[in-house]
Amino acid sequence: MIITGTQNTKKHGGRPTVAEARRLTRAVTVKFSKKDYEILKVRSKKANKHMAEYIRDSTLNPDVAQKPLEAVTKDYRMLVGMANNLNQLTKMAHQEGIIYLYVPLNSLLGDISHIVREYKQDADKKRKR
Incomplete structure (x- = not known):
């Protein structure tokens, strides 16, 4: 059976439709x-x-x-670098043994903990305002 006409044809491609709740239908002039x-x-x-x-x-x-402010971006990049270092040290610990990496791991974890503590204190100060 061959069906002809536009009844069963689907529209392909193009932008997907927006849900009714999210559709912007009203304009306000200010x-x-x-x-x-x-x-x-x-x-x-x-x-x-x-x-x-x-x-x-x-x-x-x-x-x-x-x-975000430039200082926040700088701290974020520093944390990303530290996370990368931590991943590299973890890989080395699996290869060579963790005993050889105790000092650098401990130092890096201390730095990360310090930064996280500072951010928590800043967040607490902002919530109290």
């Missing part, structure tokens, strides 16, 4: 002064978002996350 617009523009770039997305997020959630 006017800003030049100064406020520039401030908004800078903030949206810092948050690494389009301006409309930033306005939507900041309206519905006042704690819009901004791009």
Whole structure:
């Protein structure tokens, strides 16, 4: 049996449909002064978002996350490097025995613990505000 017509044909390719709950169907017009617009523009770039997305997020959630500071990025990179070192030391411990790597492992774990402790203290201070 051959079926013809468009009844059973599927649409292939293209962008997937958005769920009804997430579909943006309403528009709101808001006017800003030049100064406020520039401030908004800078903030949206810092948050690494389009301006409309930033306005939507900041309206519905006042704690819009901004791009991390340079110091935080530096600490993050340092932690990533330490994690890499830890993985390498773990591999060496499996190959050569853990007794030979006790001192460097202990030092590295101490550094990581110190950084994690500092972040926890900073997070506790921010929660208390």
